[in-house]
Amino acid sequence: MAAAPLDEAKAKNILRQVEFYFSDSNLPRDKFLKKTVQESEDGLVSLALICSFSRMKSHLGLNAAVKPDEVPEETVLAVAEVLRRSSSLRVSEDGKRIGRSTVLLKPEEVIEQVDSRTIAASPLPYDVKLEDVESFFAQHGKVNSVRLPRHVADKRHFCGTALIEFSEEADAEKALKESIVYAGAELELKLKKEFDAEREKKKGEFEKVCSNKDASNGSYPKGLIIAFKLKSMQDYEATEQKGADEVASTTEGCEAEVPNSTGSVNEDGEQKTLETVNNNEEKSSDDASENRVQESEEVAIGATAQESKDDGTNGSSGKTIVTREDLKQVFRKFGTVKYIDYRMGEESGYIRFEDPDAATKARAVAVLADEGGLIVKNYIATLEALTGEAEKEYWSLLRGNQERSRENKGGKGRGGKSSRGGKHFGGKRSRQTDPAGGQSNKALKVDAAA
Numbered sequence: 001m002a003a004a005p006l007d008e009a010k011a012k013n014i015l016r017q018v019e020f021y022f023s024d025s026n027l028p029r030d031k032f033l034k035k036t037v038q039e040s041e042d043g044l045v046s047l048a049l050i051c052s053f054s055r056m057k058s059h060l061g062l063n064a065a066v067k068p069d070e071v072p073e074e075t076v077l078a079v080a081e082v083l084r085r086s087s088s089l090r091v092s093e094d095g096k097r098i099g100r101s102t103v104l105l106k107p108e109e110v111i112e113q114v115d116s117r118t119i120a121a122s123p124l125p126y127d128v129k130l131e132d133v134e135s136f137f138a139q140h141g142k143v144n145s146v147r148l149p150r151h152v153a154d155k156r157h158f159c160g161t162a163l164i165e166f167s168e169e170a171d172a173e174k175a176l177k178e179s180i181v182y183a184g185a186e187l188e189l190k191l192k193k194e195f196d197a198e199r200e201k202k203k204g205e206f207e208k209v210c211s212n213k214d215a216s217n218g219s220y221p222k223g224l225i226i227a228f229k230l231k232s233m234q235d236y237e238a239t240e241q242k243g244a245d246e247v248a249s250t251t252e253g254c255e256a257e258v259p260n261s262t263g264s265v266n267e268d269g270e271q272k273t274l275e276t277v278n279n280n281e282e283k284s285s286d287d288a289s290e291n292r293v294q295e296s297e298e299v300a301i302g303a304t305a306q307e308s309k310d311d312g313t314n315g316s317s318g319k320t321i322v323t324r325e326d327l328k329q330v331f332r333k334f335g336t337v338k339y340i341d342y343r344m345g346e347e348s349g350y351i352r353f354e355d356p357d358a359a360t361k362a363r364a365v366a367v368l369a370d371e372g373g374l375i376v377k378n379y380i381a382t383l384e385a386l387t388g389e390a391e392k393e394y395w396s397l398l399r400g401n402q403e404r405s406r407e408n409k410g411g412k413g414r415g416g417k418s419s420r421g422g423k424h425f426g427g428k429r430s431r432q433t434d435p436a437g438g439q440s441n442k443a444l445k446v447d448a449a450a
Contacts, residue, residue, distance in 0.1 A: 005078060005081065006082055010060075014056070015057045017059060018050060018079075018086075018091060021050065022090070022100045023145065024089065024113070024114055025114050025144050025145040027100075029123065037104075044092055044099035046077050047079060047080060047091075048069065048076050048084075051068075052067060052070075052071055057375075062299055077095045080098070081095070110140070117167070117168060119164050119192065120162070121164060121180070121186070121189055122187065128158070128162070128183075130148055134146045134251060137166075138170060141167065141172075141175065143166060143167070144166065145164075146164045172191075176189050176190070176191070186378055216327070220391070221395075225352045225386040225394060226363060229378065230381055231382065233375075249302060293433060320379075322344070322376050324381055327340055327376060327381075334358045335354060335355050335358020335362075337351060339351075362374070363385060370432050405408065412437050
């Protein structure tokens with residue numbers, strides 16, 4: 001198929017653009033294109049793919065939504081004819097694939113060489129055009145490429161500093177020694193390495209500010225917490241028997257539901273919903289806060305001194321007591337248990353996992369069990385996901401208590417020891433600090449995840 005030739009102005013832009021894509025300046029840093037080249041046996045990639053890149057579509061006048069397989073063949077062949085002029089590019093015989101004419105050296109070595117001949121120039125107008133910067137610095141030596149980095153705090157805008165890569169390191173060194181004025185302003189010139197170091201520092205400061213802002217706005221990791229309620233096996237069996245008797249008395253002449261061998265009714269006897277968690281959300285860990293309260297959390301997860309001495313029963317009633325260690329043994333098989341918010345002798349609490357997948361597994365096993373929950377000693381623990389406003393409130397209260405604990409660090413608690421906020425969630429729990437907002441340590445009423 002004969003391809004209509006491109007006009008000279010368009011051909012010049014296309015040649016320069018594709019040469020840049022495969023240049024030492026770009027390829028080592030372009031993760032997508034580098035991976036595509038590395039996966040190719042002969043180092044050539046689809047020219048239609050290259051034509052679908054944003055700048056190429058602009059040069060070619062293609063629709064912004066055009067995909068690689070939608071680029072007209074005549075356009076690909078016309079571009080191929082232009083690229084055959086380049087000494088740094090290699091075009092396949094059929095004109096449908098393109099690559100470098102030379103093998104790329106080790107990316108680390110290439111980047112080091114490129115950085116040594118690249119300077120950073122500022123301040124430049126925020127609406128400056130790349131082509132204008134390139135033509136301006138061409139007065140000081142052959143320019144390989146120009147980059148206009150985005151602002152650290154807003155990726156939509158140019159940061160005001162351009163990166164100019166010269167063909168020779170000597171040209172870069174010469175430019176650094178000169179006094180250069182652009183648009184009426186004297187430019188501050190420095191090596192790219194210095195610019196990179198300053199930019200990394202700014203990024204770190206910006207991320208720190210964003211992290212603090214997110215914390216104050218209630219940003220928190222999702223899907224890590226489940227609420228549980230404990231019901232004794234005796235109460236459970238009594239309830240099941242009562243339910244079976246009621247069914248039998250209201251189904252005369254009909255076949256009644258028959259309890260299974262364990263005495264529990266089948267799945268139609270109670271609502272069981274397998275909840276799911278959005279595993280595509282980025283994990284947030286609040287590492288700094290977690291590390292500062294890690295010691296107190298480990299105390300909470302393990303058995304307390306009193307619990308370790310307890311024989312597992314309530315001395316006054318003879319009723320078996322569930323300890324945090326009992327809960328840990330049951331839930332640890334689903335994943336790492338980060339924290340157990342539970343007071344021995346109560347009927348409900350919270351489990352916080354390190355990974356949302358662990359919480360999902362625990363709930364899945366619980367709802368599929370014949371008993372409708374997990375067996376802990378002679379109790380059945382039914383589980384609910386903490387979601388929505390309930391989950392947000394839990395994290396908000398937790399962080400508030402952690403912050404107060406940090407502010408009080410160094411103060412003396414009872415017995416002359418430094419206060420560490422207690423071993424339970426938010427220290428000694430009360431009606432004011434309980435995440436449910438009601439009686440202490442009761443499971444929250446939550447929306448079931450879809």
